[in-house]
Amino acid sequence: xxxxxxxxxxxxxxxxxxxxxxxxxxxxxxxxxxxxxxxxxxxxxxxxxxxxxxxxxxxxxxxxxxxxxxxxxxxxxxxxxxxxxxxxxxxxxxxxxxxxxxxxxxxxxxxxxxxxxxxxxxxxxxxxxxxxxxxxxxxxxxxxxxxxxxxxxxxxxxxxxxxxxxxxxxxxxxxxxxxxxxxxxxxxxxxxxxxxxxxxxxxxxxxxxxxxxxxxxxxxxxxxxxxxxxxxxxxxxxxxxxxxxxxxxxxxxxxxxxxxxxxxxxxxxxxxxxxxxxxxxxxxxxxxxxxxxxxxxxxxxxxxxxxxxxxxxxxxxxxxxxxxxxxxxxxxxxxxxxxxxxxxxxxxxxxxxxxxxxxxxxxxxxxxxxxxxxxxxxxxxxxxxxxxxxxxxxxxxxxxxxxxxxxxxxxxxxxxxx
Ligand code: EPU
Numbered sequence: 001x002x003x004x005x006x007x008x009x010x011x012x013x014x015x016x017x018x019x020x021x022x023x024x025x026x027x028x029x030x031x032x033x034x035x036x037x038x039x040x041x042x043x044x045x046x047x048x049x050x051x052x053x054x055x056x057x058x059x060x061x062x063x064x065x066x067x068x069x070x071x072x073x074x075x076x077x078x079x080x081x082x083x084x085x086x087x088x089x090x091x092x093x094x095x096x097x098x099x100x101x102x103x104x105x106x107x108x109x110x111x112x113x114x115x116x117x118x119x120x121x122x123x124x125x126x127x128x129x130x131x132x133x134x135x136x137x138x139x140x141x142x143x144x145x146x147x148x149x150x151x152x153x154x155x156x157x158x159x160x161x162x163x164x165x166x167x168x169x170x171x172x173x174x175x176x177x178x179x180x181x182x183x184x185x186x187x188x189x190x191x192x193x194x195x196x197x198x199x200x201x202x203x204x205x206x207x208x209x210x211x212x213x214x215x216x217x218x219x220x221x222x223x224x225x226x227x228x229x230x231x232x233x234x235x236x237x238x239x240x241x242x243x244x245x246x247x248x249x250x251x252x253x254x255x256x257x258x259x260x261x262x263x264x265x266x267x268x269x270x271x272x273x274x275x276x277x278x279x280x281x282x283x284x285x286x287x288x289x290x291x292x293x294x295x296x297x298x299x300x301x302x303x304x305x306x307x308x309x310x311x312x313x314x315x316x317x318x319x320x321x322x323x324x325x326x327x328x329x330x331x332x333x334x335x336x337x338x339x340x341x342x343x344x345x346x347x348x349x350x351x352x353x354x355x356x357x358x359x360x361x362x363x364x365x366x367x368x369x370x371x372x373x374x375x376x377x378x379x380x381x382x383x384x385x386x387x388x389x390x391x392x393x394x395x396x397x398x399x400x401x402x403x404x405x406x407x408x409x410x411x412x413x414x415x416x417x418x
Contacts, residue, residue, distance in 0.1 A: 001391055001392060001393075001394070002391075002392075002393035002394060002397075002416060002417065002418040003389050003390060003391045003392075003393060003416070003417050004378065004381070004388075004389070004390040004393055004396070004404070004414060004415070004416055005387065005388075005389050005414065005415045005416070005417065006363070006378065006381035006382060006384075006387065006388045006389075006390065006412070006413070006414045007363075007386070007387055007413035007414075008361075008363055008381050008382055008383060008384035008385060008386060008387070008388055009247075009383070009384065009385050009386075010247065010382070010411055010412055010413055011247045011248045011249035011250070011411075012240075012243055012244055012247045012249035012250075012251050012382065012407075012410040012411060012412055013249050013250050013251070013410060013411050014251065014252070014409055014410040014411060015251075015252040015253075015254060015409075016240060016251070016252075016253055016254070016406045016409055016410060017253075017254050017255050018232040018233055018236055018237040018240075018253050018254065018255050018256050019043075019045040019046070019047075019071075019232070019233055019236055019400075019401040019402070020043035020044050020045045020071060020229075020230035020231070020232065020233060021045070021191070021192055021195065021230055021231050021232060021233040021234070021235075021236075022045055022047055022049055022050075022233055022235070022236075022398075022399045023095075023165070023190070023192045023233075023235075024191070024192035024195040024196065024230045024231050024233075025041070025044045025045060025047075025049070025050050025053075025230050026049055026050070026053055026093065026095035026098070027095065027098060027169050027192055027195075027196045028041055028195070028196060028199050028228060028230060029041065029044075029050070029053045029054070029057065029073065029075065030053070030057070030095070030096075030098040030099055030101075030102050030173070031098070031102070031173060031196060031199060031200060031203075032057075032062075032075035032077060032225070033057065033060070033062060033075070033077045033080050033099075033102045033106065034077075034102060034105055034106060034173065034176065034177060034200070034203065034223050035077055035203050035223045035224055035225045035226070036077070036222055036223065036224060036225070037076075037077075037078075037224050037225035038074055038075060038076040038077070038078075038225040039074070039075050039203070039225040039226055039227070039228065040072065040073075040074050040225075040226075040227040040228075041072070041073045041074075041075065041199075041227075041228055041229075041230060042071060042072050042227065042228070042229040042230065043071050043229045043230045043231075043232075044071045044072070044073055044230055045071065045230075045233060045236075045399075045401040046068040046069070046071065046401045046402065047397060047398055047399055047400065047401050048092075048394070048397045048398050049092075049093045049095070049398045049399065050066070050068075050073070051066065051068070052092045052093055053093065053095070053096070054066045054073060055089070056085065056089050056090065056096060056099070057075060057080075059082070059085075059089055060080055060081075060082045060085065060099075061079040061080045061081045061082050062075055062076060062077045062078075062079060062080045063075070063076040063078070063079060064076075075225075076225075077225075080106070083103050083107050083109060083110040083111065084110065084111045084112075085099050085110075085111070085112045085113065086113055087113035087114075087144065089113075090112060090113050090114075090115045091113070091115065093115065093398070094115050094118065094123070094166070095115070095166075096112065096115045097112060097114075097115045097125060097128065097146070097166060097170065098166075098169060098170055098173060099112050100112050100128065100132070100139075100146055100148055100170060100174075101128075101132075101169070101170040101171065101172070101173030101174040102173055102174075103148065104132060104135075104137055104148050104150060104153060104174045105153065105173060105174045105175075105176065105177040105178070106177070108137075108149065108150045108151065108152070108153070109147075109148060109149045109150070110147075110148055111145055111146065111147050111148075112145070112146050113144055113145050113146075114141070114144050114145070114146060118370035118371050118372070118373075119331070119334075119369065119370055120329040120331055120332040120334075120370055121328075121329035121330040121331045121332065122330065122331075123329070125141075125146070125166070125167070127160050127161060127162060127164045127166075127167035128164075128166060128167045128170045128171070129141070129146075130158065130160075130161075130167075131158045131160075131167055131170065131171035131174070131184070132148055132150075132170075132171075132174060134156040134157075134158045135150070135153045135154060135155070135156055135158075135171070135174055135175060135178050135182065136150050136151075136152065136153055136154045136156070136178075137149060137150035137153065137174075138150065152178075152179060153174060153175070153177065153178035153179065153219075154178055154179050154180055155175060155178050155179060155180035155181040155182040155217070155218075155219055156182055156183075157182070157183040157185065158171060158182070158183070158184050158185065159185040159186055160184065160185065160186040160187065160188075161186075162186075163186055163187070163188050163189075163213075163299045164188060165188040165190050165192070165193065165299075167188075168184055168187045168188040168193055168215065169188075169192075169193060169196060171184055172184070172193075172196065172197065172200065172207065172210075172215065172217060173200075175217040175219060176200055176205040176206075176207065176217055176219060176220065176223065177219060177220065177221075177222075177223065178217075178219040179219050180218075180219055181216065181217065181218050181219070182216070182217040182219070183214065183215070183216050183217075184214070184215040184217075185213065185214055186213055187209075187210075187212075187213050187214065187215045188299055188300070189211055189212065189213060189299065189300050189301065190299070190300040191211075191231055191234060191257070191260045191300065192231065193210050193211065193215075194210045194211040194231075195230065195231045196210070197210030197211075197215070198210075198228070199226065199228040200223070202226035202227075202228055203223040203224055203225065203226045204220055204222070204223045204224050204226075205217070205220060205223060206218035206219075206220060231257060231260075232255055232256050232257055232260075234256065234257070234260035234261055234304075235304060235306045235307060235372075235399075236399070236400060236401070237253045237256045237261060237282065238261055238264040238304075238307050238310075239307070239310050239375050239379070239400070240253050240406070240410075241253065241261070241264060241265075241268060241275070241282065241284045242264075242268070242307070242310045242311060242313075242314050242379055243310075243378075243379055243382055243407075243410075244273070244284040244285070244286055245268055245271060245273045245284060245286045245290050245314050246290075246313065246314045246317065246379045246380070246382055246383040247286075247382050247383050248286050248287055248288055248289070249286060249410070249411075250283070250284070250285045250286070251283070251284050251410060252281055252282070252283040253281065253282050253283075254280060254281045255280050255281075256280055256281065256282050257280070258277040258280070258282055261277075261282055262301065263301060263302055263303045263304065264303065264304075264307060265277070265282065267293060267295060267303060267311070268284060268286075270291070270293040271286075271290035271291050271292075271293050271314070271318065272286070272290055272291045273285065273286040273290065274286070289317055289318060289319050289357070289359070290314060290315075290317070290318045290319070291318060291319050291320060292315060292318040292319060292320030292321055292322040292355070292357055293315075293318075293322055294322050294323045294324070294325075295308070295311060295322070295323075295324050295325070296324075296325040296327060297325065297326050297327050297328055298327060298328075299328070305326060305327075305328040305329060305332065306372050307372070308324060308326050308332060308372070309332065309335055309372040309373050309375060309376035310372065310375045310376045310379045311324065312324050312333075312336065312339070312346065312353055312355055312376060313339060313376040313377070313379035313380040313383075314379060314383075315355040315357060316339055316342075316344035316345075316346070316355060316357065316358065316361055316380060316383075317357055317358060317359070317360070317361060317383055318355070318357035319357055320357055321354065321355065321356050321357070322354075322355045322357070323352060323353075323354055323355075324352065324353045324354075324355060325351060325352050326351045326352070326353075327351065330350075330351060332372075332373075333348045333351075333353055334369050334370070334373060335368070335369065335370070335373030335374075335376050335377060336348050336353060338366040338367060338368075338373075338377055339361075339366075339376065339377070339380055341364045341366060342361045342362055342363070342364045342366065342380055342381075342384055342388065343358055343360065343361045343362045343384075344358065344361060344380070345357075345358055360384070360385050361380055361383060361384035361385065362384055362385055362386055363381065363384045363385065363386030363387040363388040363389075364384075364388060364389075365388075365389040365391065366380075366381075366388065366389070366390055366391070367390075367391045367392055368390055368391065368392035368393075368395045368396070369392065369395070370395055371395045371396070371398050371399045372399075373395070374390065374392060374393075374395040374396045375396065375399075375400065377390045378390060378396070378403070378407075382407075382412055382414075393416060393418075404416045
């Protein structure tokens with residue numbers, strides 16, 4: 001198992017470029033299968049979730065040419081014929097459930113084993129199923145496999161009981177080839193939903209309202225391939241912004257969309273950091289220990305749950321006590337124990353963490369158990385005194401492109417052992 005070795009206590013200084021968005025990438029890649037012709041996806045991040053999805057598409061019969069260094073993937077769905085995605089393929093990432101929407105739209109039936117992904121809660125898919133059923137499909141789940149079947153898909157109005165990113169995307173995928181008009185109410189508004197709608201529209205779909213809580217889709221008979229550049233990863237950018245605050249440094253992240261970083265920027269200002277935006281660059285300047293600031297995770301445009309873990313790592317060394325509420329996933333504080341091993345003072349009560357800032361964290365061997373939890377351990381290690389060894393680098397590889405190189409470019413003393 002790979003590990004990161006971090007000699008902490010160095011304020012990060014310098015400039016890095018953000019990579020393409022993981023969560024936009026893992027929606028766009030299966031979406032390419034909806035078309036009759038090849039698509040070219042650009043600005044994809046060089047992460048394992050993207051590579052694994054490329055393998056899944058190949059196993060389903062599509063031809064995929066993936067150039068990780070260039071971030072370009074050309075997907076030709078001509079040979080796409082298989083409508084079963086077995087557990088061995090899908091267990092490595094959550095987003096493989098987007099294949100259900102794709103199978104339904106293209107073939108009217110399909111089977112997908114319930115997907116893997118980060119262990120951060122129960123993660124039900126009832127809203128996806130509700131959406132498929134509203135479109136006229138039969139959808140069932142037995143023996144860990146989701147089966148969908150439809151003579152034809154017909155547009156419908158679907159009100160999501162919870163604002164779900166995954167359900168919004170899956171229904172969009174299925175509905176763009178359904179007959180008639182679909183309306184998704186209480187839809188998720190995350191940036192990657194807008195990105196996916198832009199890609200699907202470039203393929204000939206007719207989707208309006210993505211980015212608001214009502215999305216309207218007029219079904220079309222066929223989609224064609226298109227070229228699409230994936231948006232920058234706001235979670236990756238924000239993770240480096242948090243690292244600047246954790247280490248009392250100065251970090252510029254380029255090629256971002258500042259609008260996507262508003263919630264985190266506002267929160268970091270509350271902790272005393274200076275956050276400057278200029279064009280497509282954001283700069284965070286921080287001196288000394290941050291001030292404690294409470295946070296509550298919310299769907300976009302609120303403070304993202306994906307930053308809750310690295311944010312708690314920053315609060316561990318804050319002046320004062322912060323209360324961090326996790327409203328989306330019931331089990332996303334698992335990493336707190338590892339932070340406590342580094343000297344942090346954290347109490348977790350259900351979905352709330354109470355973090356009493358300490359002056360120093362101390363390096364220790366720690367083990368990551370999910371992607372953003374791993375990022376939290378890296379944040380803590382960078383700000384700690386002494387050496388931290390983070391085990392489980394494969395979690396980081398799933399979502400952070402070239403993390404060691406980027407950290408080294410910012411002056412961090414970090415090395416990787418595989
Ligand atoms: N939910 C239901 N029923 C459903 C679907 C969701 O009750 O049918 C609940 C979930 O249990 C959760 C809430 O709704 O409480 C939100 O879940 P959502 O469906 O929005 O999450 P997701 O689609 O499974 C995506 C990201 C996650 C990110 C969440 C929230 C991808 C591949 N994953 O997950 O990203 O945390 O949205 O923004 O896009 C990550 O990048 O580390 C990550 C976990």
